Amino acid sequence: MDIATRVYNHKWKIDPIVRSLIDTDFYKLLMCQSVFRNKPDTEVTFSLINRSKAVPLADLIDEGELREQLDHIRSLSLSRGESTWLRGNTFYGKRQMFRSDFMEWFEGLRLPAYHLERRGDQYELTFEGRWPEVMLWEIPALAVLMELRGRAVLNVMGRFELQVLYARAMTRVWEKIERLRPLEALGIADFGTRRRHSFMWQDWCVQAMREGLGKKFTGTSNCLIAMRREVEAIGTNAHELPMVYAALAKDDDALAKAPYDVLSDWHEEHEGNLRIILPDTYGTQGFLDNAPDWLAGWTGMRIDSGDPAKGAEIAIDWWRSRGEDPMAKRVIFSDGLDVDKIIQLQQQFSGRTNVSFGWGTLLTNDFRGLVPDDALAPFSLVCKAVTANGHPTVKLSDNPEKAMGPADEIARYKRVFGVGEQERLKVVV
Amino acid sequence: MDIATRVYNHKWKIDPIVRSLIDTDFYKLLMCQSVFRNKPDTEVTFSLINRSKAVPLADLIDEGELREQLDHIRSLSLSRGESTWLRGNTFYGKRQMFRSDFMEWFEGLRLPAYHLERRGDQYELTFEGRWPEVMLWEIPALAVLMELRGRAVLNVMGRFELQVLYARAMTRVWEKIERLRPLEALGIADFGTRRRHSFMWQDWCVQAMREGLGKKFTGTSNCLIAMRREVEAIGTNAHELPMVYAALAKDDDALAKAPYDVLSDWHEEHEGNLRIILPDTYGTQGFLDNAPDWLAGWTGMRIDSGDPAKGAEIAIDWWRSRGEDPMAKRVIFSDGLDVDKIIQLQQQFSGRTNVSFGWGTLLTNDFRGLVPDDALAPFSLVCKAVTANGHPTVKLSDNPEKAMGPADEIARYKRVFGVGEQERLKVVV
Numbered sequence: 124m125d126i127a128t129r130v131y132n133h134k135w136k137i138d139p140i141v142r143s144l145i146d147t148d149f150y151k152l153l154m155c156q157s158v159f160r161n162k163p164d165t166e167v168t169f170s171l172i173n174r175s176k177a178v179p180l181a182d183l184i185d186e187g188e189l190r191e192q193l194d195h196i197r198s199l200s201l202s203r204g205e206s207t208w209l210r211g212n213t214f215y216g217k218r219q220m221f222r223s224d225f226m227e228w229f230e231g232l233r234l235p236a237y238h239l240e241r242r243g244d245q246y247e248l249t250f251e252g253r254w255p256e257v258m259l260w261e262i263p264a265l266a267v268l269m270e271l272r273g274r275a276v277l278n279v280m281g282r283f284e285l286q287v288l289y290a291r292a293m294t295r296v297w298e299k300i301e302r303l304r305p306l307e308a309l310g311i312a313d314f315g316t317r318r319r320h321s322f323m324w325q326d327w328c329v330q331a332m333r334e335g336l337g338k339k340f341t342g343t344s345n346c347l348i349a350m351r352r353e354v355e356a357i358g359t360n361a362h363e364l365p366m367v368y369a370a371l372a373k374d375d376d377a378l379a380k381a382p383y384d385v386l387s388d389w390h391e392e393h394e395g396n397l398r399i400i401l402p403d404t405y406g407t408q409g410f411l412d413n414a415p416d417w418l419a420g421w422t423g424m425r426i427d428s429g430d431p432a433k434g435a436e437i438a439i440d441w442w443r444s445r446g447e448d449p450m451a452k453r454v455i456f457s458d459g460l461d462v463d464k465i466i467q468l469q470q471q472f473s474g475r476t477n478v479s480f481g482w483g484t485l486l487t488n489d490f491r492g493l494v495p496d497d498a499l500a501p502f503s504l505v506c507k508a509v510t511a512n513g514h515p516t517v518k519l520s521d522n523p524e525k526a527m528g529p530a531d532e533i534a535r536y537k538r539v540f541g542v543g544e545q546e547r548l549k550v551v552v
Numbered sequence: 553m554d555i556a557t558r559v560y561n562h563k564w565k566i567d568p569i570v571r572s573l574i575d576t577d578f579y580k581l582l583m584c585q586s587v588f589r590n591k592p593d594t595e596v597t598f599s600l601i602n603r604s605k606a607v608p609l610a611d612l613i614d615e616g617e618l619r620e621q622l623d624h625i626r627s628l629s630l631s632r633g634e635s636t637w638l639r640g641n642t643f644y645g646k647r648q649m650f651r652s653d654f655m656e657w658f659e660g661l662r663l664p665a666y667h668l669e670r671r672g673d674q675y676e677l678t679f680e681g682r683w684p685e686v687m688l689w690e691i692p693a694l695a696v697l698m699e700l701r702g703r704a705v706l707n708v709m710g711r712f713e714l715q716v717l718y719a720r721a722m723t724r725v726w727e728k729i730e731r732l733r734p735l736e737a738l739g740i741a742d743f744g745t746r747r748r749h750s751f752m753w754q755d756w757c758v759q760a761m762r763e764g765l766g767k768k769f770t771g772t773s774n775c776l777i778a779m780r781r782e783v784e785a786i787g788t789n790a791h792e793l794p795m796v797y798a799a800l801a802k803d804d805d806a807l808a809k810a811p812y813d814v815l816s817d818w819h820e821e822h823e824g825n826l827r828i829i830l831p832d833t834y835g836t837q838g839f840l841d842n843a844p845d846w847l848a849g850w851t852g853m854r855i856d857s858g859d860p861a862k863g864a865e866i867a868i869d870w871w872r873s874r875g876e877d878p879m880a881k882r883v884i885f886s887d888g889l890d891v892d893k894i895i896q897l898q899q900q901f902s903g904r905t906n907v908s909f910g911w912g913t914l915l916t917n918d919f920r921g922l923v924p925d926d927a928l929a930p931f932s933l934v935c936k937a938v939t940a941n942g943h944p945t946v947k948l949s950d951n952p953e954k955a956m957g958p959a960d961e962i963a964r965y966k967r968v969f970g971v972g973e974q975e976r977l978k979v980v981v
Contacts, residue, residue: 283760
């Protein structure tokens with residue numbers, strides 16, 4: 124490193140974890156544009172939820188450091204090069220994916236205020252305001268908390284201990300990649316931004332995937348890495364759309380219709396590989412049973428909770444029942460994947476439909492067992508919309524461990540969406 | 553890296569493997585000074601000997617590249633800082649270990665010519681001339697051949713394959729260090745210059761040993777690393793002294809006396825921890841049985857061939873038989889060590905004598921099993937004095953697999969030194 128670089132680095136008050144507004148998931152920007160167009164004035168609250176209560180975040184992370192990192196994110200704005208890339212790049216084969224009015228708004232955006240308070244050994248971290256602004260906090264907030272918790276562990280390690288830690292983690296990632304390499308017709312993307320070990324580590328994983336898997340590596344959900352490494356930006360939509368649409372529903376009839384309203388809005392905007400159904404927000408089986416026929420024309424389905432093999436069987440059966448050929452469709456697995464599960468699902472479903480994988484936390488943060496007390500193991504941290512225009516949101520999913528919302532609202536949603544007994548599966552990440 | 557550094561690197565015709573005359577073992581310099589004083593005009597031939605015939609060095613290493621590296625070594629001379637360090641540093645507690653006349657000679661030294669010829673799939677590489685000059689070729693010549701063979705394998709690997717290769721090798725070294733850390737009263741030094749993977753790798757291993765073992769890491773045989781990292785330079789003497797002295801002997805009586813003449817010259821020059829007997833050149837048992845009493849007063853014994861536990865028992869028995877207390881003595885193990893053997897020997901002999909280890913190739917070049925066909929596994933390459941003033945040299949050692957010299961001379965030496973049946977042990981490195 125030259126002297127100027129070193130002196131430049133000294134000028135940083137902190138070592139920022141998130142240094143760009145597009146260091147976020149691509150689907151956030153797609154959804155943000157959709158919200159900006161369809162529901163711009165919705166007032167929402169997003170809240171941090173640590174599903175791993177055994178990890179005492181407020182004991183591990185200094186509140187001052189956390190504020191510095193969050194404040195730094197509030198100082199970020201879209202750079203000229205980032206804007207040019209978003210405006211000019213081809214996403215999913217389409218130019219000008221982001222419209223001018225959205226880009227102008229995004230170029231002027233600063234993230235809104237946050238509310239941070241310690242509660243016992245956890246932090247209460249919430250974001251309130253207009254949906255298109257608040258929603259962009261989710262990914263950077265998670266990445267900051269994950270990385271600050273990691274830094275607390277790394278700070279007390281020696282230089283060679285650190286080298287060997289990363290050597291072991293690199294070896295582990297590469298061994299996973301070597302196991303994936305022989306799989307025929309594999310298509311796998313990095314979905315690991317939110318709970319990554321760090322930006323540099325995610326960037327390393329993406330490059331390793333590219334070198335190790337070639338065309339089988341289909342891209343990354345991280346826009347900044349996609350831009351810098353010139354790989355595809357990957358992602359479509361998430362639970363927050365049906366959750367907020369549902370919370371805004373005036374009555375039970377409107378509630379039952381809400382998840383389809385989301386996809387109807389999406390249908391108007393997007394085609395082809397961006398038409399991916401996320402069916403599990405209020406139970407996959409009921410969602411598909413009651414789905415309008417035009418949805419069967421969509422390209423694929425993302426399986427994000429419950430037993431993934433069962434989910435894929437349900438998808439295939441449903442396409443067949445609607446006269447669609449599953450071999451013309453795509454199933455995207457994205458829930459808690461690691462290499463064993465990927466290999467098993469690929470072998471089970473390739474040849475019956477097109478299979479893709481969105482590999483998240485266990486790609487970009489598998490430091491399990493590498494330090495004493497497993498203090499770097501990833502854990503289940505999320506940041507979700509909890510209210511919309513004052514109404515609480517609800518998520519059921521295909522695994523009751525992932526359900527969220529007030530108990531009475533959960534009961535109402537289960538009734539409205541006809542969700543019965545569900546299999547309870549352990550949530551690791 | 554800054555632009556100037558990058559441009560500077562472009563100016564290198566080659567990437568030199570050995571960049572300093574003190575990138576060599578400390579004992580070479582001690583022996584060189586002894587030879588410079590006692591036998592300066594001896595004419596010797598040193599020759600490369602690849603004991604691993606299955607490794608076709610001439611197929612793996614380009615002759616032109618080999619010549620470039622050897623030519624580069626011939627262009628080296630002692631730098632001002634290196635000279636200052638050798639003159640001013642404390643070695644084994646002693647200042648001015650190297651006398652002014654030797655240093656003046658060394659400051660003017662360039663290594664003499666080499667003779668290189670391809671023979672089948674091997675190289676014949678020999679060095680002829682005055683002993684104090686020629687002897688300094690041994691370590692850099694071995695390091696060059698080892699590293700060029702490694703580079704041939706590394707050259708075809710991708711960037712991430714390389715990262716992961718080193719990640720695995722680092723992890724392996726660190727796991728070895730972690731296994732050594734709990735050993736009480738451990739004393740271990742790096743002896744791995746000659747068959748190291750590369751200079752940078754050896755340098756890394758030394759730093760890892762220092763961080764991982766603290767005071768249990770006693771230093772390195774490599775002078776350049778000792779200087780730069782400010783650790784102890786370690787080493788005393790080697791087989792080349794008795795081998796050349798023996799070859800110069802006029803008759804069988806003089807031959808029988810030769811190994812003791814070496815140590816008599818050494819006795820005049822050095823004290824304390826530098827008085828380490830290397831007893832195995834012509835069989836340990838006979839050497840000790842016939843040794844003069846003053847040798848029993850020496851500080852320790854280095855076990856460098858045969859079964860190391862047996863060698864240590866012989867040493868302990870011999871000290872007792874000469875009225876010496878083994879707890880006041882030191883046994884240094886240095887033959888083909890790896891961590892299992894180190895732990896076993898430490899547990900077996902600590903408490904009965906002082907134990908040290910000189911850990912060589914399996915510290916600085918354990919890349920076994922890390923690439924296909926085990927193409928980076930270390931192998932048994934040596935560079936030895938083969939003639940002195942026209943007479944062939946002979947080495948027997950305590951393992952017939954390590955014996956060298958013409959058959960009739962080997963028979964004569966066995967007779968003169970009373971060497972009978974010997975246990976044959978596989979030589980790995």
